[in-house]
Amino acid sequence: QLYSTIGWHPTEAGSYSQEIEDMIVSQLDNPKVVALGEIGLDYYWMEDPKEVQIEVFKRQIGLSKKYNLPFVVHTRDALEDTYDVIKEVGVGPRGGIMHSYSGSLEMAQKFVDLGMMISFSGVVTFKKALDVQEAAQKLPLDRILVETDAPYLAPVPKRGRENRTGYTRYVVDKIAELRGLTSEEVARATYDNAMRIFGLND
Secondary structure: OOOEEEOOOHHHHHHOOHHHHHHHHHHHOOOOEEEEEEEEEEOOOOOOOHHHHHHHHHHHHHHHHHOOOOEEEEEEOOHHHHHHHHHHHOOOOOOEEEOOOOOOHHHHHHHHHHOEEEEEOHHHHOOOOHHHHHHHHHOOHHHEEEOOOOOOOOOOOOOOOOOOHHHHHHHHHHHHHHHOOOHHHHHHHHHHHHHHHOOOOO
């Protein structure tokens, strides 16, 4: 019942090599590998220069397109550059996912327009996360996902604890509240969205 994604995280971009790329590629034909990621840009930790991160990000988006897989994006303090890279390289037919999204509705819509889906974590339950809540409320329901980002970002009422898979229900409940839907409706929609983007209906 378990599936995986595989990719080279931006905080490790400086150690990316042809050998690493070959290792990633060797895993992509495994039917249990359903996406390439997390990939992207991280300017918070800034382990490697922006130029290095951007180049590694572009190469991996290219791999996702070549191997017909969606890609999962980690972005921290780098939303504009992340958008610019995805727009430049282009999203393949399988699309991509903005993981643990924490930006505005306007920016989320720009990613959706490129062919991305927006995934919400426990952040959407935080009192001060008004931008994220607006995005979860107003984006098309067929373009959103829910996740944990365990062991981090546990949702209210579990905030501050180690996050767990089962706590995804609180993310669903909050999105349902914001949208005026039942939790069951949001759970069904996000489940169907996940099955579709990860190709688990094929």
